[in-house]
Amino acid sequence: MRTPLKLTKSFESHFQLQLEGFLRDQGALPEDESLDSKRFLSRSIIPHIRRLSDLFNRLDSPEHAHTPEAGKNVGLDQYWQKGSNPQNLRLAYMTNFMPTNAFRVASIVQELSRRGFFQSKAAERFHTEDKIRVLELGAGPGSGSCGVALGLSSALDSSNTQTKKPLIEWTLVEQSKSLLDWGENWLERYASSLGFTQSTVKGFCKKIDPTKPFLPKEARRFDVIVSSFFLNELAGTPEILAKRINELVTHHLTDNGIFILCEPALMQQSRRLLEIRQLWIENHSKQAKSQVLLPCLGHQACGSLTLKDDWCHEEVSWWRPPYLRIIDQLTGFDRKTLDFSYLVFIRSPNQIGEILTGLTGTSEKRFRYISPVKSAGPDYEGFICGQSGKSNCRIKKSLFETSTDAKAATIEAAQILEAMPKKNETEQAPEEDAPFFKKDTRPTPERGDLLEEVELRGDPACKRASR
Numbered sequence: 001m002r003t004p005l006k007l008t009k010s011f012e013s014h015f016q017l018q019l020e021g022f023l024r025d026q027g028a029l030p031e032d033e034s035l036d037s038k039r040f041l042s043r044s045i046i047p048h049i050r051r052l053s054d055l056f057n058r059l060d061s062p063e064h065a066h067t068p069e070a071g072k073n074v075g076l077d078q079y080w081q082k083g084s085n086p087q088n089l090r091l092a093y094m095t096n097f098m099p100t101n102a103f104r105v106a107s108i109v110q111e112l113s114r115r116g117f118f119q120s121k122a123a124e125r126f127h128t129e130d131k132i133r134v135l136e137l138g139a140g141p142g143s144g145s146c147g148v149a150l151g152l153s154s155a156l157d158s159s160n161t162q163t164k165k166p167l168i169e170w171t172l173v174e175q176s177k178s179l180l181d182w183g184e185n186w187l188e189r190y191a192s193s194l195g196f197t198q199s200t201v202k203g204f205c206k207k208i209d210p211t212k213p214f215l216p217k218e219a220r221r222f223d224v225i226v227s228s229f230f231l232n233e234l235a236g237t238p239e240i241l242a243k244r245i246n247e248l249v250t251h252h253l254t255d256n257g258i259f260i261l262c263e264p265a266l267m268q269q270s271r272r273l274l275e276i277r278q279l280w281i282e283n284h285s286k287q288a289k290s291q292v293l294l295p296c297l298g299h300q301a302c303g304s305l306t307l308k309d310d311w312c313h314e315e316v317s318w319w320r321p322p323y324l325r326i327i328d329q330l331t332g333f334d335r336k337t338l339d340f341s342y343l344v345f346i347r348s349p350n351q352i353g354e355i356l357t358g359l360t361g362t363s364e365k366r367f368r369y370i371s372p373v374k375s376a377g378p379d380y381e382g383f384i385c386g387q388s389g390k391s392n393c394r395i396k397k398s399l400f401e402t403s404t405d406a407k408a409a410t411i412e413a414a415q416i417l418e419a420m421p422k423k424n425e426t427e428q429a430p431e432e433d434a435p436f437f438k439k440d441t442r443p444t445p446e447r448g449d450l451l452e453e454v455e456l457r458g459d460p461a462c463k464r465a466s467r
């Protein structure tokens, strides 16, 4: 998925300073320590990151996914309280998982922007100073909300239609009181630093029971609901979760409200999300007057569910916060790119072209890259997905270059080259974090790019797209 240069650089040194200030105020980072200190990171943060990563990976084991027992046997209920140093566990989450998940969600909002959502009538409310209401479920420290704030800020700044940002009322629902307290404080500061001043944050400490509706039916409607890395922690079959999602879409989204679901890219959890999409479409979409907008751009059968061990995920590149680069060096983790699976619902019965005004042509002739794309002589080759499912596909390079995404990428590449830092600046932010430092401005297709107004012909093992 492509993201603009400015967005990819949102977590540089200024972000680190802001986060350090917050953590000192919470008493979680000693006055004489910084997040650049290898000694402090090794002692106080890295052991807890390993613990959390192990826990999240265990959730992807086949025994835990797809069953009503999912999430039950891994101590998730108490993991914020457990262990010898719960504050450092929170610190590990805040420094490692909050920024990464925030960037993932911001990229999803950016994808809405790239597809022309913020130019549509459906998004009018974001261009006024009226109050926007955002709900995050399983909020942790508010990472998903931070992602909404960042993505929205980036989209509104680039649309140039206003100077003042809307007022936002944030609502966070989270089972851990201590993490929620951090979330309320941090989100207010972070959103305010992006220009969403005078916003309010309300936290609700609540343990959501997946066998019941997540919110009381009389609870209010929201303009945006976000759930980031939360469903994977909930017990429940895809059928039950599709029902829960339908209740939220039907009773708790305003007209044209959007619901963003961001989940891990791991196979079991990604497939669970794809199954939820499929079941929602089959069982609920007709009565709901709503639709799944992204990533699939339609309600066609999922191309990845036809095979038993296939799945679908996205990938984004960013400049890691400086301390995260050090942690990656010390641990061997590699977070230069971040992957995830996602869905975006909208409560609107309108045609997709009216909502995503950047789309051209018909849905039958529209395909999305869902894998890395390789150069093969005069062609590009990669997996695409569309109304008729998933297939390997070749396309003439020159044909891709006339696509809307390629044209936008060419303009952006030229701007990036112009803004390229001098050598001494690159030493602070190593080139490895800057995939856009490519000298070559010729756009190559990326996962998430679209081929529009093309037809597929030929061999099922490798089709050819042409006009």
Ligand SMILES: C[S@@+](CC[C@H](N)C(=O)[O-])C[C@H]1O[C@@H](n2cnc3c(N)ncnc32)[C@H](O)[C@@H]1O
Pocket: 076, 097, 098, 101, 102, 137, 138, 139, 140, 141, 142, 143, 144, 173, 174, 175, 176, 179, 206, 207, 208, 209, 227, 228, 229, 230, 233, 234
């Ligand atoms: C992996 S964290 C994700 C936090 C945040 N949304 C993010 O993207 O970083 C999952 C969060 O969901 C919370 N959670 C898990 N099960 C919950 C439940 N049944 N009710 C409320 N919160 C829950 C956990 O306490 C945890 O903070």
